[in-house]
Amino acid sequence: MKEYKKLLNNDIVCACGRTHFVPIKDVDFTFKPQDISGIVGKYVDGNELLVIVDYHTDEQINNDVIGELKKSGYKLTIAKFLDKRLVPDEKAVGTIFMESDRNTKGILAVGSGTINDLARFAGSRMKVPVISIATAPSMDGYAAAGSSLVVKGAKKTIKAFSVTAIYGNIDVISEAPYELIQAGFGDIFGKKTALADWALSRIVNDEYWCDQTVELVEKSTDLCIENAENIALRDKKAIEYLIEALVLSGIAMSIVDDTRPASGGEHLISHYMVMKNLERGEMIPSHGVTVAFGTLILSHLYDFLFKSEEFGIQEKSVEIREALQRYLPTPAQVNQWLEIIGLSLKPEGYEVDKNYFHEMIMKAGFIRDRFTVFQYLHQLGILEKAADYVTGLYF
Ligand SMILES: [Zn+2]
Numbered sequence: 521m522k523e524y525k526k527l528l529n530n531d532i533v534c535a536c537g538r539t540h541f542v543p544i545k546d547v548d549f550t551f552k553p554q555d556i557s558g559i560v561g562k563y564v565d566g567n568e569l570l571v572i573v574d575y576h577t578d579e580q581i582n583n584d585v586i587g588e589l590k591k592s593g594y595k596l597t598i599a600k601f602l603d604k605r606l607v608p609d610e611k612a613v614g615t616i617f618m619e620s621d622r623n624t625k626g627i628l629a630v631g632s633g634t635i636n637d638l639a640r641f642a643g644s645r646m647k648v649p650v651i652s653i654a655t656a657p658s659m660d661g662y663a664a665a666g667s668s669l670v671v672k673g674a675k676k677t678i679k680a681f682s683v684t685a686i687y688g689n690i691d692v693i694s695e696a697p698y699e700l701i702q703a704g705f706g707d708i709f710g711k712k713t714a715l716a717d718w719a720l721s722r723i724v725n726d727e728y729w730c731d732q733t734v735e736l737v738e739k740s741t742d743l744c745i746e747n748a749e750n751i752a753l754r755d756k757k758a759i760e761y762l763i764e765a766l767v768l769s770g771i772a773m774s775i776v777d778d779t780r781p782a783s784g785g786e787h788l789i790s791h792y793m794v795m796k797n798l799e800r801g802e803m804i805p806s807h808g809v810t811v812a813f814g815t816l817i818l819s820h821l822y823d824f825l826f827k828s829e830e831f832g833i834q835e836k837s838v839e840i841r842e843a844l845q846r847y848l849p850t851p852a853q854v855n856q857w858l859e860i861i862g863l864s865l866k867p868e869g870y871e872v873d874k875n876y877f878h879e880m881i882m883k884a885g886f887i888r889d890r891f892t893v894f895q896y897l898h899q900l901g902i903l904e905k906a907a908d909y910v911t912g913l914y915f
Pocket residue numbers: 534535536537538540730731732733
């Protein structure tokens with residue numbers, strides 16, 4: 521049994537002072553289509569099932585899963601999305617509700633990130649369990665409790681139930697489109713700066729912190745980084761580390777009931793880029809790819825912070841530097857990870873010009889109420905100097 525399975529569906533009395541509970545009942549990546557009826561039978565009370573599938577999902581799995589369920593007598597309604605980069609907005613939510621039968625007793629989500637966000641939201645509103653069949657190692661939302669949706673043109677995280685169980689097959693997941701693997705790896709190495717931001721806030725603001733959760737994210741992230749080359753080669757063991765790390769960071773968020781362990785300033789950069797594209801009516805950029813870019817920016821911002829006089833004279837500067845060292849990557853390390861996975865090392869590669877680059881450093885940190893290096897630089901009165909410095913490195 522995988523170590524993390526102990527965390528599922530059990531009360532965990534933790535040294536942080538809280539008792540944690542993850543409502544997910546099972547995670548297993550040895551799924552085969554012939555298992556599906558048994559799985560659904562375990563969690564869904566009734567035989568009316570809504571199946572939501574996406575563009576990226578292999579036709580064969582769809583047919584096998586759907587065929588298997590039909591053979592077992594399930595009454596299926598199927599919502600299939602053909603958009604290459606599906607926007608999880610009112611239209612997509614509406615499509616699901618229009619396709620669903622009023623007797624729907626459960627939802628099966630077969631696909632990657634967006635399909636899961638939509639399914640969890642719909643399941644929460646319909647009060648039915650959601651079972652996820654993950655098909656790509658593209659993002660960390662499989663085990664998340666919130667649904668990331670686009671509402672009136674803006675990205676929002678809406679409270680939703682967790683999925684009941686997550687399944688997948690490494691043979692299928694390792695054959696996902698390469699851009700989804702790049703995105704998943706980007707979302708994972710972004711945990712490094714997320715943990716650094718959390719450690720910073722712990723010292724500066726005395727924010728809540730859970731060692732067990734941090735270790736869970738740190739260990740699974742490091743395993744992926746050590747296997748970066750093999751992830752790029754779609755090696756099955758390495759892809760298994762990646763999908764597990766993605767699921768684990770969702771579990772970590774669920775443990776502390778906060779996105780803190782998985783999302784820091786690098787995610788604010790990503791959210792800012794999504795917001796800007798939505799405003800301009802453009803296709804939204806990939807979550808994991810923009811998180812990867814955000815991680816590069818954060819590594820430079822911390823580099824600037826640590827070199828600055830204003831930081832040096834702070835009472836807690838030594839403590840901060842020592843605590844963050846464990847998590848924080850150098851810009852050279854981030855460049856190396858980007859290179860291995862085949863992502864751009866330059867803002868142009870993310871369609872970001874000089875003004876936009878400077879603007880996002882000045883503004884991204886303030887779109888959500890979350891303490892990160894952006895707020896800290898602002899508190900020290902050196903955010904603009906930092907933005908000028910990092911912009912000057914590229915333009
Ligand atoms: Zn804890």
